[in-house]
Amino acid sequence: MMVTKRRQPLPLAVLSTGFVLLWVFMAAFPFIWTVWGSFKVEQDFFSRDSWWFAIEGTRTIARTGSAFTGDGYYGAWVLRDFFSSVINTVIVTVSVVVVSLTFGTLGGYALARSGYRYTFWLLMLALVFRAMPHITLVSGYLLPFFEMNIWGYMPTAIIVLVAINQPFTLWMLHSFFLSIPKDLDESAMVDGCSRFQAFRLVVIPVMWPGVITTGLFSFLLAYNDFAVTAMLLSQPNQTMVPKIASFLGTVQQEGNVMFAVAAVVSATAPLFVLVLFFQRQIVSGLTAGAVKG
Amino acid sequence: MPHRAFFAFIMPSLAAMLLFIALPIVSVAVQSLYVQHERVVTEVETCTPFSGCTKETRVDAEATEKLRNDEPLGRFNGFGTYLDRNHLAVTEIGAILSDNAGFKDTVARVYNLPFYRALAFTLTYTFVVTPFAMLLGFCIALGVNAIPPFYKGPVIFFSLLPMIVTPLVGALIVYWMASSQGILGATLQVLLNDPTLSLKSSAVLTWITLLVYGIWHNAPFSFVVFYAGLQTVPHDTLESAMIDGASRWERIRFVVIPHLMPLATFVGLVQLMDNFRVFEPIVGFSAEANATSLSWSIFNDLRGQVDQLFGSAAATSMLTIVGVIILLSPVLVRTWRDFNRR
Amino acid sequence: MAEIRLKNVSKRWHNFVGVDNFNLDIADQEFLVLLGPSGCGKTTTMRMIAGLEDISEGEIWLGDRMVNRLEPKDRDISMVFQSYGLYPNMTVYENIRFPLRVRKVPKALHHEKVMQAARMVELTDFLERRPAALSGGQRQRVALGRAIVRQPSVFLMDEPLSNLDAKLRVSTRAQIKNLQHTLKVTTIYVTHDQIEAMTLADRVVVMNKGVIQQVGTPTEIYDNPANTFVASFIGSPAMNLVSGDIENGTFRGPGITIPGLQTDVKGSVTLGFRAEDASLISEGGELGAAIYSMELLGEATMASFRLGDQLVSIKSGKEYRAEIGDVVHAAIPASICHLFDARTGVRIARIPGG
Incomplete structure (x- = not known):
């Protein structure tokens, strides 16, 4: 409705459109380039002669007869057993999301509905916890976990990721719950529900958008984590990201960098899909904390 | 909500946080006061008929192992670890201050101490990346706000990618492009006409690469928040500013920016916290020779294949936590004041 | 029987007094209106009766039960909220049925009771709609229907008309008065609108700053205001x-x-x-x-x-x-x-x- 009145003078419009185009290029190009390059041989993607080779695939054609090759993917997924770390990632992320949301909705609801002073202090405490670098926490876990013999297992990493995730989850769900009128659960309680029934039967059904958005961010945290999974999981239990980190060194020596490139592209693909389908939720989640908090 | 119901609801979450965030901090504090056992050394006298007896010291591997198993914490060292060469380096700093050849020399020598090296990069990264990423994000938000609605969706989609991508993976992608055989590195070599140019070889270039990567990675967050903020700028105020005769820039300066200020504080706070723990880019760029960060130092101590230096990692962790609290203190103090005023 | 008795009831938050030493007996089948400016403690008083707010001091009796420690669901009350508190994910029919469902009323009785309530509030044509597809007045009636469906011993109404436009307010006011007369249920009604208070109430309680200013029939408080606050609050x-x-x-x-x-x-x-x-x-x-x-x-x-x-x-x-x-x-x-x-x-x- 404001569009017509806001028209910019031409030079400014050109400048700002150009700037946006430049930014989109900067944001997207590395990904497009790497996806494209992952189907080439190393001599093309890391060409000593000209990066034009990477586009045309000169050496790839010379080596394999076609401009595209799946060798990198074959090497990573089959030879280097990237597949098992993919399964580990699925187990870890799904568990983290489910447990985080269960704990987070309960806690966030309590924080949003209690009028007492200590909720404020709990939220502040969560903020301080949120600021703790993950690696410092990891350095606190290692020795006790060794001693208790629970180091290296997936459940350990899962509960640690859940805990690290809680401060953020609590803040986010707290602000979502605040946006749901108190009248709703109160009328449920007057109608005959206990507090928990009101939460389950009445509040959660209208909370789905908030729960999904928060779940997305829990997923991202678990999926993107490096510090915790790299330090707390034993070799066979490793998830994708530490797996990539651990075979970086060896593949470089063996001349199989393309394995790593293929693995990196494989690990990024699910995130692409995620943004494609949940762009609106991600944007609203990022702003929820800012606008309300 | 009555206290009992409240605590029943929040218990799982609170227990998880106390067990795996609060307790580890205590654990770190305790560990930082200990240092690993020295190897148990036994003296063995070997006598040969010709050269007489020689005393030889040998590491008693078995006894060392046993001692370490019995007392995994190590031996008590008080604040020794904090003050040693790898952390605050009190003695070394004292020596440098009392005997140096001018300011440059002092800086260079302090920079050679591992802790200060890591601190220097961490702080530079935090305080360069945060404002620049916010500025870039704001400019993108203004630009995107002006393009036709049809294109906004795709533009936002691509803009989200640098932020959403796994930090280590994002760093690797950029690193490969920036290496001397990658497209960016090669192009730079051609442009600057210097075939030996390599972003990895010089400390300055490594720092710049990491900072640029940081801005690229962080700008989308500011963009999204500011963009959402722009949608809520009050039309009435904008229109009355137009009627009052404000130019386009004046409208941004006096209406839009004040409206976005609370958001900017929020974004700034979040980004300061996140950038202070910069870690993955250093691993991804294999930049440890030229740039290290506090988080990376801890990681490095813990990763040791033979000896994991728990004491050393814990001391760095404690110093990092102090840093975080200093960063957060303005916010905490302000909230405390606001809260008391209520 | 549902007389309500409040004995020395007080509500405090840290250092703020919400309701101060409230004493009142409400007779069975009485229509009582709590009237006062916003922040005077009238809603808090009602929420304490409903069990949605802890009582700092004093006792609340419903009939012969002291209900201080009872959950809202165990107090045999129903309540109409200012913004109605309808369940957006359920149809009108399900909304009205909800109290029966969670109170484990035998399933066979549900349909009849829901239809009876729906007829009383004239909603039979809208039973399959969701609240989002209803007008303000219709939503208001759903809330009323949900409140009457299980025949509680006390109705609580928290400014039920304040979100309606002026014309609808008059007709809904009449409907509420008529419902209460038909159902003969003790009703407590909170409002800041003195005209609503005058037209609906058997007795009015005027409150200010958590303290009762005057209790009396509408005529009494209009003709003989107990103090300048009541005098300046009542009448237009x-x-x-x-x-x-x-x-x-x-x-x-x-x-x-x-x-x-x-x-x-x-x-x-x-x-x-x-x-x-x-x-x-x-x-x-x-x-x-x-x-x-x-x-x-x-x-x-x-x-x-x-x-x-x-x-x-x-x-x-x-x-x-x-x-x-x-x-x-x-x-x-x-x-x-x-x-x-x-x-x-x-x-x-x-x-x-x-």
Whole structure:
């Protein structure tokens, strides 16, 4: 409705459109380039002669007869057993999301509905916890976990990721719950529900958008984590990201960098899909904390 | 909500946080006061008929192992670890201050101490990346706000990618492009006409690469928040500013920016916290020779294949936590004041 | 049976007092209205009765049960909320049925009860809709239907009409009054609108700052306000209040002199009278001043005067005309006047024959 009145003078419009185009290029190009390059041989993607080779695939054609090759993917997924770390990632992320949301909705609801002073202090405490670098926490876990013999297992990493995730989850769900009128659960309680029934039967059904958005961010945290999974999981239990980190060194020596490139592209693909389908939720989640908090 | 119901609801979450965030901090504090056992050394006298007896010291591997198993914490060292060469380096700093050849020399020598090296990069990264990423994000938000609605969706989609991508993976992608055989590195070599140019070889270039990567990675967050903020700028105020005769820039300066200020504080706070723990880019760029960060130092101590230096990692962790609290203190103090005023 | 008894009920948050020492007995089948400005503690009082708010001190009895420690669901009450609190993910039918479902009423009875309630609130045509597809008035009726479906012993209504437009408010008001009469259920109704209070209530409780100001029938609080707060809160326009001094039965204020009042009071007082009790006359009278403003109300004309720093309104017939600035006179006989203590605002009782 404001569009017509806001028209910019031409030079400014050109400048700002150009700037946006430049930014989109900067944001997207590395990904497009790497996806494209992952189907080439190393001599093309890391060409000593000209990066034009990477586009045309000169050496790839010379080596394999076609401009595209799946060798990198074959090497990573089959030879280097990237597949098992993919399964580990699925187990870890799904568990983290489910447990985080269960704990987070309960806690966030309590924080949003209690009028007492200590909720404020709990939220502040969560903020301080949120600021703790993950690696410092990891350095606190290692020795006790060794001693208790629970180091290296997936459940350990899962509960640690859940805990690290809680401060953020609590803040986010707290602000979502605040946006749901108190009248709703109160009328449920007057109608005959206990507090928990009101939460389950009445509040959660209208909370789905908030729960999904928060779940997305829990997923991202678990999926993107490096510090915790790299330090707390034993070799066979490793998830994708530490797996990539651990075979970086060896593949470089063996001349199989393309394995790593293929693995990196494989690990990024699910995130692409995620943004494609949940762009609106991600944007609203990022702003929820800012606008309300 | 009555206290009992409240605590029943929040218990799982609170227990998880106390067990795996609060307790580890205590654990770190305790560990930082200990240092690993020295190897148990036994003296063995070997006598040969010709050269007489020689005393030889040998590491008693078995006894060392046993001692370490019995007392995994190590031996008590008080604040020794904090003050040693790898952390605050009190003695070394004292020596440098009392005997140096001018300011440059002092800086260079302090920079050679591992802790200060890591601190220097961490702080530079935090305080360069945060404002620049916010500025870039704001400019993108203004630009995107002006393009036709049809294109906004795709533009936002691509803009989200640098932020959403796994930090280590994002760093690797950029690193490969920036290496001397990658497209960016090669192009730079051609442009600057210097075939030996390599972003990895010089400390300055490594720092710049990491900072640029940081801005690229962080700008989308500011963009999204500011963009959402722009949608809520009050039309009435904008229109009355137009009627009052404000130019386009004046409208941004006096209406839009004040409206976005609370958001900017929020974004700034979040980004300061996140950038202070910069870690993955250093691993991804294999930049440890030229740039290290506090988080990376801890990681490095813990990763040791033979000896994991728990004491050393814990001391760095404690110093990092102090840093975080200093960063957060303005916010905490302000909230405390606001809260008391209520 | 559902008398409600509140004994010394108080509500405090840290250092803020929400409700202070509230004592009241509410008879079975009574329609009681809690009236006061926002923040006066009326809603808090109702929420304590509902069990949605802890009670800091005192006891609440519903019938012969002390309910302080009971959950809301165990108190046998139902409540209509200001924003209705409808469940957006359920249809109208499901919304009304919800109380029966969670209270484990035998399934066979559900349909009949829901339909009966729906008929009473005239919603039978909308049963399959969701709340988002209803108008404000219809949503309001869903909330009412949900409240009556299981025949509780007490109805609580928290400003149920405040989100409706003026016209709908009048018809829904009548509907609520009629429902309560048919169902014969003790009802507590919270509002800040004195017209709602006057039209609906058997008895009105006027509250301010957490303290009861006056309890009485609508006529009592209109005719004999207990203090200046009630006097200035009830009636439209509110009672005129003029401060001045009284001596030997004669009140003197800025531009106003009224003889013939009680003689046992002396010193500074606040004098009150209602706009419709006084009348404008051409000569003499107790008040003579320039008109500050004229308002045509349709059925009457309202002239207002500035006396010192107070505005005084006097109603006149609809044909009355005068210009702003004209000096006119008004008759304010002693018989229509109320006296209040200038410091405490409490009513000064009229001595019989005084």
